[in-house]
Amino acid sequence: MHLYGFLKWxxxxxxxxxxxxxxxxxxxxxxxxxxxxxxxxxxxIVPAILGIATGGLVTVLIVLxxxxxxxxxxxxxxxxLGIYQDIIYRLGLFIRNKKKRRTRYTKPRNTLRYSIxxxxxxCVAFSFVLPLxxxxxxxxxxxxxxxxxxxLAYVISGSKYDAxxxxxxxxxxxxxxxxxxxxxxxxxxxxxxxCPVGTLLGFISRYSIFRIQIDPGSCTHxxxxxxxxxxxxIDAGKPVVDNSRCVVCFNCISKxxxxxxxxxxxxxxxxKALPASEENKPSGGTSRRAFLLAAMGTGxxxxxxxxxxxxxxxxxxxxxxxxxxxxxxxxxxxxxxxACIAACPAHIIKPAxxxxxxxxxxxxxxxxxxxxxGFDCQKCQEVCPSGALxxxxxxxxxxxxxxxxxxxxxxxxxxKFGTDCGxxxxxxxxxxxxxxxxxxxxxxxxxTTPALCxxxxxxxxxxxxxxxxxxxxxxxxxxxxxxxxxxxxxxIEVDGFGF
Amino acid sequence: MERRHFLKTAVLGAVxxxxxxxxxxxxxxxxxAPGTLPGKDSIPDMVAIxxxxxxxxxxxxxxxxxxMSRYIKPxxxxxxxxxxGWDKSPEYAACTNPLLVGAIVKDCLxxxxxxxxxxxxxCDHWRGCYENSGIQEAVKKAGGEMANAHEERYFxxxxxPMALRMKKPKIHEALLECxxxxxxxxxxxxxxxxxxxxxxxxxxxxxxxxxxxxxxxQQCIADAATFEKRPVLNIVDGxxxxxQNGPKGRSLEDVQTPKALFMSQDIxxxxxxxxxxxxxxxxxxxxxASHILLAEKHQLGTTKLDSLNIKRIRL
Numbered sequence: 001m002h003l004y005g006f007l008k009w010x011x012x013x014x015x016x017x018x019x020x021x022x023x024x025x026x027x028x029x030x031x032x033x034x035x036x037x038x039x040x041x042x043x044x045i046v047p048a049i050l051g052i053a054t055g056g057l058v059t060v061l062i063v064l065x066x067x068x069x070x071x072x073x074x075x076x077x078x079x080x081l082g083i084y085q086d087i088i089y090r091l092g093l094f095i096r097n098k099k100k101r102r103t104r105y106t107k108p109r110n111t112l113r114y115s116i117x118x119x120x121x122x123c124v125a126f127s128f129v130l131p132l133x134x135x136x137x138x139x140x141x142x143x144x145x146x147x148x149x150x151x152l153a154y155v156i157s158g159s160k161y162d163a164x165x166x167x168x169x170x171x172x173x174x175x176x177x178x179x180x181x182x183x184x185x186x187x188x189x190x191x192x193x194x195c196p197v198g199t200l201l202g203f204i205s206r207y208s209i210f211r212i213q214i215d216p217g218s219c220t221h222x223x224x225x226x227x228x229x230x231x232x233x234i235d236a237g238k239p240v241v242d243n244s245r246c247v248v249c250f251n252c253i254s255k256x257x258x259x260x261x262x263x264x265x266x267x268x269x270x271x272k273a274l275p276a277s278e279e280n281k282p283s284g285g286t287s288r289r290a291f292l293l294a295a296m297g298t299g300x301x302x303x304x305x306x307x308x309x310x311x312x313x314x315x316x317x318x319x320x321x322x323x324x325x326x327x328x329x330x331x332x333x334x335x336x337x338x339a340c341i342a343a344c345p346a347h348i349i350k351p352a353x354x355x356x357x358x359x360x361x362x363x364x365x366x367x368x369x370x371x372x373x374g375f376d377c378q379k380c381q382e383v384c385p386s387g388a389l390x391x392x393x394x395x396x397x398x399x400x401x402x403x404x405x406x407x408x409x410x411x412x413x414x415x416k417f418g419t420d421c422g423x424x425x426x427x428x429x430x431x432x433x434x435x436x437x438x439x440x441x442x443x444x445x446x447x448t449t450p451a452l453c454x455x456x457x458x459x460x461x462x463x464x465x466x467x468x469x470x471x472x473x474x475x476x477x478x479x480x481x482x483x484x485x486x487x488x489x490x491x492i493e494v495d496g497f498g499f
Numbered sequence: 500m501e502r503r504h505f506l507k508t509a510v511l512g513a514v515x516x517x518x519x520x521x522x523x524x525x526x527x528x529x530x531x532a533p534g535t536l537p538g539k540d541s542i543p544d545m546v547a548i549x550x551x552x553x554x555x556x557x558x559x560x561x562x563x564x565x566x567m568s569r570y571i572k573p574x575x576x577x578x579x580x581x582x583x584g585w586d587k588s589p590e591y592a593a594c595t596n597p598l599l600v601g602a603i604v605k606d607c608l609x610x611x612x613x614x615x616x617x618x619x620x621x622c623d624h625w626r627g628c629y630e631n632s633g634i635q636e637a638v639k640k641a642g643g644e645m646a647n648a649h650e651e652r653y654f655x656x657x658x659x660p661m662a663l664r665m666k667k668p669k670i671h672e673a674l675l676e677c678x679x680x681x682x683x684x685x686x687x688x689x690x691x692x693x694x695x696x697x698x699x700x701x702x703x704x705x706x707x708x709x710x711x712x713x714x715x716x717q718q719c720i721a722d723a724a725t726f727e728k729r730p731v732l733n734i735v736d737g738x739x740x741x742x743q744n745g746p747k748g749r750s751l752e753d754v755q756t757p758k759a760l761f762m763s764q765d766i767x768x769x770x771x772x773x774x775x776x777x778x779x780x781x782x783x784x785x786x787x788a789s790h791i792l793l794a795e796k797h798q799l800g801t802t803k804l805d806s807l808n809i810k811r812i813r814l
Binding site for chain 1: 547549552566586603622624626631650651652689690691692693708709710712713714715716717718742743744746747749750751752753755757759771772775776777778779786787806809811
């Protein structure tokens, strides 16, 4: 019993630490700990699957292996959305009348959850990740933390939050309210009916080596375990645990007075090892097969529909963060977890509204209204867990062309009023715009070299002219800017002060 | 206390007089005995010094100027305003040398300042500027504190009665509340203002940069310098200077290291001197950096260096 108490408390402590860490990251990101954050974010399974070619493979293998060994501990320990629901359910237990607590077993909604999983798998296999933008638990958590928690923290500290976005806030708030209500009353309902990660790991957990099981010999069917199950997966009448929904929280074990419930080595080769639960029998009726087929058909249909309706967008009103590559690539790998939005010190990354088409809603987009991309900064790339913003060397990042400069000299202060300005030249890190003398004038005028421009937006941000005299035209395909031509080194020695 | 001060000054003055410091215009190679401060009469209008490390340059220059206690009295709230405009490390000369800033902060505290605040309204993202310029670390080590200047709420509208174009800028609260401030720019060329020196450094005390850029930049810079609380000292950091691609700079090729420093109470004079010094590296006239001439029209100082008692020192 002591072992189980230890396991339960270890789970609670780790889960709370992970939850607090991730929440803190999204709300009060500090650049100093970028390494810690990226490790923490790197453990999330969905981004790891999407970034399997760019460093996600290790995480995927580890999570699958752990699930195969111990069941859905991932859902209990590492999934921030799962932990949030646990916290809410736990609070609910304090608030609700204890006498009303009864047997809490519900039948699994297998058709629904496997259909969702199949649709998602087919979509992702064909590089259509939109369903994950709205279903991945980590992505949903990120959206809520970045669009509700973060602005709130800024309001409390009295600072201005430049990446504030009302639509993203409302969408996140709706998700948060819905999840809070279901978690309060129904525990991990989301995880066990909708969440594709929960369904996938649940499927594996049916075969896991260690499982929570009830010894039918000593069980008195007292329902204590079932009453304390937040996954509603213990049918104490039989008595049997549905391991595909169990998140291995150990609550049932510590509640059982008879010691019937245990976490046991349960691996037996062959399908006979499956629990005898009706719902879990693999050979269902024809209606179920039909359903699964229908799900596959829906998945394929969604993919095809997307392929045919998607227009190739060339001109985008907002740039993509550095390292996104092409708009298609961004849509194929980004689940809009908004980690980049939280990490951007300049607050220039904001949730896209219509800039990237309807499938690109809430994907990270860049706007230069309140700032520009720091030349020596690549925090967005460092934290991006799915590799949608490809991490590269800083030297490479300094030449990623997110957009290209466009000068409208007729709006320029120097041209219009004949007074000095040079704000664009001042901000340009690569000298793609330079103040240049002109014959017949003692003033300097901006002159651009678009091939050098990286589209950081410094010039557009600072240009004091209205309308702006210099802007960045976003590119839907990021390129490499030309390497700046560095002037020759000349060391000038002076003897006197010159006056 | 008054009398004691007077006596001390008199004695020091006498000492300095005998050593022959007074009115010296040649390159001084003689060293003033360490710790001895020159008398009131022998304090030059400007010190130009070359050939040492930042702290050495500063220590000698401030000694020639009569020591920090001449400018900072016990209990004063002090602001030191360096140029921290860019997210660049010290060797790029985009920001004031952190060693110099640290030495000044330390000296102010030693002179009895009750607090020393350091800030700049940066161009690049402020956190990167404060950290990578090395200034934040140097200031904290010296016992000063960094003040935030990245949001409008830290600035308050202030009237500049003498100004021609920028009459009501928002100026940083730390500066409005302090008893004395020291202006410490780094010597750089500038694509817009042509030179960025002591007066251009005022852009970092003002919130609305775009207003200045769009309303005759040179005049606005001169207007800013009419802010009635004048710096007690203007110190131009010429240890590393940026001679091209300023004010941000692109690579180390933009940087020269003449190891110089200029110190004066006359902001126009010190900017004139620094411009003429810069002219040795890359052609520059006062007509180009015309805010210096406009400031002279505002009677903030003189560009006629010949009329001044300048102490030139080579270490």
